[in-house]
Amino acid sequence: MARPTIADIAERAGVSKGAVSFALNGRPGVSEETRRRILAVADEMNWRPHRAARSLGNSRAGAVGLILSRPARTLGLEPFFGQVVSGLQAGLAEDGTALQLLVVEDPEAEMAAYRNWTAEKRVDGFVLLDPLIDDPRFPALEALDVPVMVLGGPLPDTSLSYSWADDSEAMHEAVDYLAALGHRHVVHVAGMPQFLHTKRRMDVLTEAKARHELAEVVSIPTDYSDSEGAVITRRVLSRRERPTAIVYDSDVMAVAGLGVALEMGVRVPQDLSILSFDDSLLARLTHPALTALTRDTQGWATEAARELLRLIADPSLTVRHPSSTPVLVPRESTAPPAGH
Numbered sequence: 001m002a003r004p005t006i007a008d009i010a011e012r013a014g015v016s017k018g019a020v021s022f023a024l025n026g027r028p029g030v031s032e033e034t035r036r037r038i039l040a041v042a043d044e045m046n047w048r049p050h051r052a053a054r055s056l057g058n059s060r061a062g063a064v065g066l067i068l069s070r071p072a073r074t075l076g077l078e079p080f081f082g083q084v085v086s087g088l089q090a091g092l093a094e095d096g097t098a099l100q101l102l103v104v105e106d107p108e109a110e111m112a113a114y115r116n117w118t119a120e121k122r123v124d125g126f127v128l129l130d131p132l133i134d135d136p137r138f139p140a141l142e143a144l145d146v147p148v149m150v151l152g153g154p155l156p157d158t159s160l161s162y163s164w165a166d167d168s169e170a171m172h173e174a175v176d177y178l179a180a181l182g183h184r185h186v187v188h189v190a191g192m193p194q195f196l197h198t199k200r201r202m203d204v205l206t207e208a209k210a211r212h213e214l215a216e217v218v219s220i221p222t223d224y225s226d227s228e229g230a231v232i233t234r235r236v237l238s239r240r241e242r243p244t245a246i247v248y249d250s251d252v253m254a255v256a257g258l259g260v261a262l263e264m265g266v267r268v269p270q271d272l273s274i275l276s277f278d279d280s281l282l283a284r285l286t287h288p289a290l291t292a293l294t295r296d297t298q299g300w301a302t303e304a305a306r307e308l309l310r311l312i313a314d315p316s317l318t319v320r321h322p323s324s325t326p327v328l329v330p331r332e333s334t335a336p337p338a339g340h
Contacts, residue, residue, distance in 0.1 A: 004045040013041045024119055042119050043112075046143070063098040064088075064308060065123040069110040070103075070130070070224075078224060078252055079280035080297060084151065087298035088127060091305025097124070111140055118144045124312045127304065131155060131162075131196045147311035149304050149319070152197055161311055161319035163304040167197040170293050170326040171204040174247055174275055177328055179212040181336045183245040183273060187236050188219040189229055189257065191249040198249065201277075205247075216243065222253065229253025233260040237272070244337040245273040251282045254290055258333070269335035279329060288332030295326040 006024070010017045015034060022029035023038035024047075030038070066088065068081075089099045100123055104110050114137070117123050125147035128137065138158045141148050153164030178186055188205050191198040202219040209217040220236075222228035229248060236243055237260065248254035254276035258268060266272050268288055276283055279294030300323045307319045 004042075004047045009038065009042050009045060009047060012045070013038050025121060039116065039119060043115055047119060060312075061121055061124050062096065063100050063123045064092055064305070064312075065100050065102070065114075065117050065126045066129070067102045067104060067110050067113045067117075067126070068129060069105065069107050078250060079282055080250065080278045083280070083297040084129070084301045087301025088305045090298070091302040092309065094306070095309050097309065107136075111137065114141060114144060118146050125149070125308050127151060127308060128160075130192075132194050133196055133199055135196075147308060147315055149308035149311065151301065151304055154320070155196075159318060161307065161317070161321075163300065163307060163319070163321040163323055165295060165300065165323040166325040168200045168204050170277070170328075171201040171247075172208070173326075173328045174293060175205060175208040175212065177330070178245045178247075178273065178275065178334070179208070179214065181245075181273065181334065183337055184213075184215040185241065185243045186214060186217050186245045186247065187243040188217070189232050189246060189248045189253055190219045190221045191224050193221040201249065216241075222249075224250050224253065226252050226256040229256040230260050233257035234264070237261060237264055237266055242266070242272070244271075245275065245334070248274070248276045250278050251276050251280045251290070251292070254292075255282055255286055258286060258290070269333050270338060273334040273337070275334055277326070279326075284331075286333075291331045291334040292329055293326035294329050295324055300324075 006017050006020045010020045015038060019030045019034060020038055023035040024042060085101065092099055102113055104113060114126065126141065128148055128150045131150055131152040138160055142159055148160045150160055150162035153162035155162050188202065190202055193199065205217050205219055208214065220232050222232060229252065233246065246257060248257055254274055258274055261268050261272050268274055274290060276290045276292045279292035283290035283292045303321065307321050311317055311319060
């Protein structure tokens with residue numbers, strides 16, 4: 001099927017080719033109503049700028065896009081995102097490139113934003129977070145023919161570049177540590193089940209049940225919020241046979257869980273061990289301080305930004321950039337179970 005041209009868009013929208021050019025390039029010269037109509041037609045026709053024409057124009061937006069479809073309330077609480085944004089901006093600033101952030105309500109709005117920002121040449125590339133199982137964004141972004149750096153992986157069956165840390169190995173280390181302490185009843189308060197890294201962590205926990213002869217292992221998905229972390233913790237601690245250890249997929253949920261345990265009179269770590277992913281200052285300021293899987297999230301994002309700048313300079317590149325695996329840091333929130 002032939003790639004749609006500016007002339008095709010002009011014919012369907014009933015305007016001149018000049019008007020289409022103004023609208024697609026974000027330049028003055030057309031009314032806002034006409035601009036919206038032209039952009040809608042271009043979106044329907046799956047129009048995207050031709051790479052050769054773009055290079056001949058030698059134009060750069062001087063910005064990179066980060067579009068998130070997580071609930072805004074969880075983004076505001078989670079230290080991980082602040083570290084990612086800070087690291088990305090640090091890496092991009094070395095080249096004088098800005099970071100444009102947009103938070104949307106759902107995946108459909110996220111996909112629309114990728115298409116619109118590309119068509120309007122607002123950004124030179126994208127950073128993509130939270131890769132999904134069978135992620136529909138991958139083929140869509142490949143079709144847009146724009147540089148993309150995914151934070152997460154490894155990713156099967158995609159030509160997109162990515163920078164990744166080994167979540168499976170990190171979860172192995174966490175479960176091995178708890179098993180060595182003597183824990184046999186372990187609950188995993190997980191993130192969103194559609195996320196690839198959540199699935200990998202859950203798979204490791206399932207496999208560890210047989211390997212360590214654990215009596216109970218269960219993963220319970222959440223939306224990463226402190227409220228769901230608290231609700232799940234209260235539910236599992238209200239059972240007749242409580243877990244002796246809980247692994248949380250974020251510091252925010254771990255701190256919320258610690259608060260619930262103290263509220264219910266469950267002593268940490270004497271009655272319950274708590275371990276968290278994404279070690280942040282939050283994990284170190286609690287009492288007791290939280291055992292956590294730590295990594296340099298800000299440094300990881302900075303390196304990913306630098307790799308994306310390489311892709312923008314040379315779109316023929318494909319980057320597979322391994323980051324350091326999170327390392328377990330034992331603190332006061334873990335201990336052998338009572339009577340062990």
